[in-house]
Amino acid sequence: MIPNLASAEYPKTDLDYMGLPIFCKEMHQEGNVGTARAQMWEKRLAGNGGIHHYCAGLFTYNLAWQTSDKTERKSRLKGALAEMIYPLHHGISPNFVLLPKMYYDIGKVHEALEDYKSAIEMYQKSIERSPKTWMSYAALSDIYLKLNKTSDAITILEQGLEKKPDSKPLLKRLSKLKKPSKSQ
16 A cells, blocks of 8 residues: 555544644534534634644644654654645734744644754744743754754753743753763
C-alpha cells in the first residue's frame, strides 16, 4: 500500500478530540454542530473561517508522534502544517485571539520538520502578538540551543522575563544556561 503523503486526519471520536482545544470538539464533532455550545464558539470565533483546518492540523501533529516510522511521521507533519496554515491564507482576522497560539503551533511543526528558520519566524510572530506568553520564548530559546547559539537563547529568555518576570519555565531555563559548568 502506498501511503497518502502529506494528508491530514480529522478527529472523529471523543478520544481523538482529547488532545485538542475544547472548541474543536464542540464545534466540529458529529452531533455537536448547531448545538448551543457550538453556536457559542462560532460566535466567539466569528469571522475566522477554516478553524476546523487548524483542529485537523493539531490532531495530525499529535498522530505524527504515535509512529516510529520517520517517513510516515514526516508525511503527517507536512499534512499537519498544510492544515494549520490554511486559515492564515483564508480570511483569518489579523486580530484573531488564537493567532499567537496558532503561530506557536505552526512553529512546533516547522521545528519537528527541522525547518528551524521557519520555526523561528513563527515563534517570533507569536511573541509579537502575545508578548506575555512564555511558551514561544521557551521554544525559541530551545531552537537557539539546538543551533549552538547560547547567547541568543539567553537573550530571548531575558526578553521573555522582561514581559513575564514570574515565569517559572523561563526562569528555570535561564538559570540552567547561566549556571557555570563544572569543567570551569
